[in-house]
Amino acid sequence: MNKHTPDLKAEKIQGGVHASVRHDSAHKHVAGTAVYIDDITEPAGTLHAGLGLSTVAHGLLKTVDLSAVRAAPGVVDVLTYEDIPGVNDISPSGMHDDPVLAEGKVQFHGQPIFCVIAETREEARRAARLAKIEYEELPANIDIWDLDQTTHPQVFPPLTLKRGDAAAALESAPRRVKGRMRLGGQDHFYLEGQVSLAVPGEDDEVLVHCSTQGPSETQHMIAHALGVPSNAVAVEVRRMGGGFGGKETQANQCAALAAIAAKKLNRAVKVRLDRDEDMVATGKRHDFAIDYDVGFDDEGRILGIDYTFALRAGFSADLSGPVGDRALFHCDNAYFFPHVHAKSALLHTHTVSNTAFRGFGGPQGMVGAERVIDEVAFAVGKDPLDIRKLNFYDAMGVEGTRNLTPYHQKVEDCIIQRIVAELEESADYAGRRKAIQEFNGNSRFIKRGLALTPVKFGISFTKTESNQAGALVHVYTDGSVHMNHGGTEMGQGLHLKVAQVVAEEFQIDLDRVKITATTTAKVPNTSPTAASSGADLNGMAAQDAARQIKDRLTDFAAEKYQIPRDQVVFLPNRVRIGNAEISFNDLVKQAYMARVQLSAAGFYKTPKIHWDRSKGRGHAFYYYAYGAACSEVSVDTLTGEYIVERTDILHDTGRSLNKIIDIGQIEGGFIQGMGWLTTEELWWDGKGRLRTHAPSTYKIPLASDRPKIFNVNLTDWSEAYEPTVHRSKAVGEPPLPLGLAVLHALSDAVASVADHTICPRLDAPATPERVLMAIERLKAQKKG
């Protein structure tokens, strides 16, 4: 692996862009040698943490007696908020509402109150249970379903999107339906839980190894909590064992605690949550209550719509504002609404503060859109797919009037028509629709259902300043390349894709490019790896860095060999200079001897985008990614149990940087979305205790939950409308809402018990219980 002799006659480099190269760490994954934070060789004397969590949902801390904790075997120290040298806050929204450790009051069951530091993790965990805490319990709001959205406190100012006159359109519409949907949240269930290892340095310095998607933000939060400048703190992460948005802001608490303890005690300190603590004490995907009022014509064309997307924010703002925003940005999914009014309600509750999760509110918005489509379809008595097609935005190239989003951005790149048409055909939608009708007519208890749902997903951070990235590329004198950038690896193959871009730029084989850990000390002020933007942003930044070096090499060669610049051409592993060819390595060596700088910092910022939240207007997204899924299910109408018989997916990643990596993202994203909408149920009891806090009670999909037949394809004809990195498109989040096809297939099966005359209004997650209860409701309505 390490020995490499470049092929100087190759027609193509190994592992350039658009090549289906396997994950760079695959070998280490299967051998068990890939190093995660908890696997890093610990410095001698490393201490371990255990958290003391609130046992009430809302209350004042009357007395916190930690004497027994301090006296427990192995305990070195116990941190409370008083031990925080800087500011006791890690709020990413600037709302100053996210304490590292509770101060005076607790606001959710499971909130960290203190942190035990002991010689071993087991001692720390045992000691943490010995605290004697007295609370003055206060009333707690747990669920949002019955909260008054107009008066209940919100954690962040809500957003309103408005185009046209929705009220008037609803009044004058020939048909109108109002409804309400309950949509559950989701735990990230990254297999590697939250973990940080802090190693104290001299003076005010500290190095923190942290499983974080946002090393820069983690760095800034640690500095804030320590009361030191950011330059004293370095945060490093080679890889995460999954992130999915759950390590965008949620990594900061463990990181801050580890750093504070390490500096206080001058020993390395590791904070690793166990699964239950992780699920109880860190935020999740927001659950929503979606109110809709839709007006449409007799054909099923939507004329006007009014929405409220109320979400359970939890006790603090965290990212609830922007998550609510993105829900509104996707309340149209792929459909044009002539008149629209949509608002968010970011409701404060005494539950853990909800956060980013793959899709970041977008999927929740799309669930609202697809529910509305179902309502319209049942009202006019048509197949929901017909209603979908009737309401799509104008296709790319059509100069029509149906292309403005609720946030006044023109949709210029819409390819959903072609995707849906191709999928409809390849999945034999019409034939299977007919077959299912026949099957259901002959089957008393087992009913089948079918649905084909589209996805249009906006790509860019809506926080404009986040749409920037940096990279650092070094070429060493032997021609090997060291690549670093601000993105983080959580399994999505980002490092590999960026390395492919760099290899392509230099025209050298991929294995000449070394992938290195993300660290704030090499590339500063980076955005979290989120919003599907990792490859788009960091790929461009790394390309920029590589181009700078390449430019210098070109200048050098042109000057040295006295030829025009355009006669210096980078070929696979070699460079043609006039009529001669020399190896890339030799050119590099010569350039070094001539004192040419072989290192560069690259930078990229996304063009075109702007967004004015106060007006609800802007070019919020650089482009859109599209896809569609068709799923068929079988439902047992006696128990509500079901299986997914088949799923076909056609998805757009533009000119894919790496098809096999992208297909992996689509397969995994679909299953994750399916899990969210089917078996993954978060259940709080009356006291605000999350009772589904481990895999024994919280059920993510298994191998045996996959569709029995699972066909995933990329559109081989699409390319990004905008000049993205090699015309590829982002792929992290857009596939997740493909899972909607399963929810709607279940809904279709449920509808069959009332001859498809009643909209099932199937809420999510559609557990067997919800499916059965919907069946019972429809049967009763049909009779009544």
Next chain:
Amino acid sequence: MAAPEIRSELRFILNGQDVSLRAVAPDQTLLDWLRLSKLLKGSKEGCAEGDCGACTVLVGRLTPSGGLVYEGVNACIRFLGSLDGCHVVTVEHVAARDGKLHPVQQAMVDYHGSQCGFCTPGFVMSLYALWMQVPNPSDQQIETALQGNLCRCTGYEPILRAARAISSYGGTEKDPLLLERDAMIARLKALKDGARVEIGDGKSRFVVPANLDDFAAVLEASPTATVVAGSTDVGLWVTKHMRDISPVVFIAGLDELKSISVEGDTVTIGAGVTYTEGLKTLANHVPALGPLIERIGGQQVRNMGTIGGNIANGSPIGDTPPALIALDAKLTLRKGTERRTIRLEDYFIAYGKQDRQPGEFVEAVHVPAPAVGEKFAVYKVTKRRDEDITASLGAFRLALSADGTVTGITIAYGGMAATPKRAFAVEQALLGQKWTEATVEAAMEKYAEDYAPLTDMRATAEYRALVAKNLLLRFYTETISGAASAQVSRYEAA
């Protein structure tokens, strides 16, 4: 019988290396020991409760017949003390000594079976265990083998592709563990000295009895000891609740508790028989038990957990008791040298209370087959189909006369009450009636007299009540001649 020798040293083999330990806590988990003491960090902690499989390792052990079997287990809830005389194989020991990847690993690489990679060592170990036993598995076998492994990234499809392809990378005949099998059997036999292992004292003590009689004697002498067979339940007392379980008696290695015998229409299984070990015989004997057992936990849990333990711990949501009650199974309990046999149904007294005296233990379960002509079925309803805990589980045994009159009916449920419990009112409503849908529908209304289920995170009371009724309708439907199965199935009927 003479008291056995006492050894105060735990002995087993880790990968290629002999291990002997004198200082081991009774609640020391295998995973922590591997990661913290041996610095073998390939096995990961994902949940510490035996549900995610990231910690999966293989444990090789001698079978009563002298063979050597390797099984995937959850290192996170496996206690070190239960490994005396075993061969522990971790992911670090799978590749060839020169670093060349094993076929299982190479297939996972080539078919893109990993993304973040954190679950991957566990998948490698589960697939390795499967491949050793079934080199060319069906999708159903692969999915069953992977019920105990969670992956959050890939959506599993690429892992399935890898699993199907393993054998194209090499046959089992070249597998190092299988090549070394005879030598390993000899090494493990050499560790079996017939001694009782006793380690620790005072507040931290455990015993691995030499044999069944020794176990009975040990437990009689320490009636408050925690008896640990598979540790799929007790493991969580430690990792989740940090309960003090000392003193502990580990009984997983007792061959005498692993006996399975068939006499007439009754299968007798020792209390130490794991689900995996009991599966084949029980499924032969009572076919409906096969699919039920395959939905208990994941493969790793079935490799450790015992049917005796499922009964002994008295849980209201254990999966085997309702089925066994419906079959009118019996239980042999033993204390010292005294034995008594009771009906299983009578064992469950109330929530957390069973008919078991201090110092007494479950020795064997006797499972009669349904009589010729009797119909028997058991249905488990869960949120997620596999590796989930029961919301409601119903077991039904029916005898009809020639004219279709119900001459015998036994119905028992789990998840519906504080114990596994019979539906007497429903049974009464059916007994002596014609087995028709009308009778069944009338009887369905009687469930309200038998059960007042709870609402919890698995299901609401309303759902449990409704499903309980509907399962009877399903049973009826499936018993009438020529009826197709009235349930969804992922696999074609065998």
